[in-house]
Amino acid sequence: MSADPTQSKPLSANEGIKSSSRFLRGSIAADLVDTSTGAISEENSQLTKFHGLYLQDDRDLRSERRKLKQEKAFSFMLRVRLPGGRCTPQQWIVLDDIATELANDSLRLTTRQTFQFHGVVKGNLRPMIKRMHSVLLDSIAACGDVNRNVMAPPNPERSAVLQEVYEHAKGFSEFALPKTRAYHEIWLEDELVAGGEPEVEPLYGATYLPRKFKTGFALPPSNDVDIFSQDLGYIAIEEDGRLAGYNVVVGGGMGMSHGNAETFPRLADVIGFIAPDQVNAIGEAVLTTQRDHGDRTNRKHARLKYTIEDRGIAWFKAEVERRSGITLAPARPFVFTTIQDPIGWQRCADGTWFYGLHILSGRIKDADGWPMKRVLREIAEIHRGDFRLTPSQNLTISGVPDDQKAVIEGILAKHGLHRENERTGLRLNALSCVALPTCGLALSEAERQLPPTLADLEQVIVEAGLADQPISIRMTGCPNGCARPYLAEIGLVGRAPNKYNLYLGAKYDGTRLNTLVAQSLTPDQVLGHVGPLLRRYATERTSGEFFGDFCHRVGAVTEATPATASAN
Secondary structure (H helix, E strand, O other), X not given: OOOOOOOOOOOOHHHHHHHOOOOOOOOHHHHHXXXXXXXXXXXXXXXXXXXXXXXXXXXXXXXXHHHOXXXXXXXXXXXXXXXXXXXXXXXXXXHHHHHHHHOOOOEEEOOOOOEEEEEEOHHHHHHHHHHHHHOOOEOOOOOOOOXXXXXXXXXXXXXXXXXXXXXXXXXXXXXXXXXXXHHHHHHOOOOOOOOOOOOOOOOOOOOOOOOOEOEEEEEOOEOOOOHHHOOEEEEEEEEOOEEEEEEEEEOOEOXXXXXXXXXOOEOOEEEEEEOHHHHHHHHHHHHHHHHHHOXXXXXXXXXXXXXXXXXXHHHHHHHHHHXXXXXXXXXXXXXXXXXXXXXXXXXXXXXXXXXXXXXXXXEEOEEOOEEHHHHHHHHHOOOOOEEEEOOOOOEEEEEEOHHHHHHHHHHHHHHOHHHHHOOOOOHHHEEEOOOOOOOOOOOOOOOOOHHHHHHHHHHXXXXXXXXXXXXXXXXXXXXXXOOOHHHOOEEEEEEXXXXXXXXXXXXXXXXXXXXXXXXXXXXXXXXXXXXXHHHHHHHHOOOOOXXXXXXXXXXXXXXOOOOOOOOO
């Protein structure tokens, strides 16, 4: 199927919404003052994604409200733009206040290294965004058909090379932002100056990209950002203690649809090597190639991965070189060995410390006997460094000087938060999306089902002597892949209420997709399928062999229907 935008097939409805939106304004401002409903129009709900907002409702309440003839319990999810996951203590305090006063009293760390708020009612949106703005935070382009939050290895203070990588990630995030003033006019009530020059989007044009676009930076040997899941990735190459440049990867993506073989997860391709100062030029060429050649007729076929599948990687590379004026050099060697975040206290090259704190599913809230949100607020009020969110939904308390280390350590120990790190290798490598009750796409639970699923599997793991073995497991409520389940050694993808497709055999370092081995399993059936494999792994594995590799060696990934994945 051709992805040529001049094809005769009708454009998707979203293309018309974007083109008539006056650069993402639509009638959002009018919808915000309409008190007759907690929702906004369908057209505006597509445009608010570009502003970092999704219209949702509490699906746990749907049946009850339907009986009472009430509209759905509408609210919004807001996602913060936070390149590289850096958050100052001042920003943390404001975000904590927002969570308490304007959202559902929790902070959610995402798999794209930023914050999400849930349960924000329409009347709280403007006050929320204004308070974020007061500490130089925004949600511009956190969602929508644009380049989204740019990922990078956390804690750049660990080395000069990591710091340089972070600066490039932050710089590309700014470079690739939409230029429309719609966000400032609608949410911050800036006035549009009459008679000004016509607004333009020099990078995106009036209809932006055909679909969402994700960018990440990685520094081997850690593949913590899952670089091959990105539309555009930069693999930093360190030589003799300096940043020599980047290998460029393109065309990764996790989303698919059940029962649709034309949709599939795909690993990105390495297309060559560039100098550090060529990051933005190459990024612009990749973005504009997708802008001009991506499929605007079928949103399920609109990601960059399908443009490359249709036209070929050789064509795409040549087009990027033509647009950028840069001839890509041959890719340089690199090796990934891990995806796991460092936990506990770590010494950095600049003499400071950071504390890596595991947070299951990234959910920061207070519970009986577990005051995580309150404790992190207490730390933020005295912390002189900053916080770093990781791509695996964890948190690091960073830039801690020697004279503060004992104080922060004491606060964590007083409330027992250090116990969060005393977990199995399975739990420390677990991710999940939010799913129910707020995600409208969820077919099954994820965040709420992950703890009991882990508990069941951990009983097997501990008994088998595998407690310290890193094993990646990821659970999502639908096949769209927000928690990158197709790169997990154990992937669980929601198929129907309390039913999951089971995927096995990804490479632990994030360089091989897994395979569909069983469909529509209940959590108990998942345990019945995976438990015996884990026991076999404990006794039959070879030295240094990871679980995903073991599944391939013993044939565990060929026992049922193969996954509809790119043969990459």
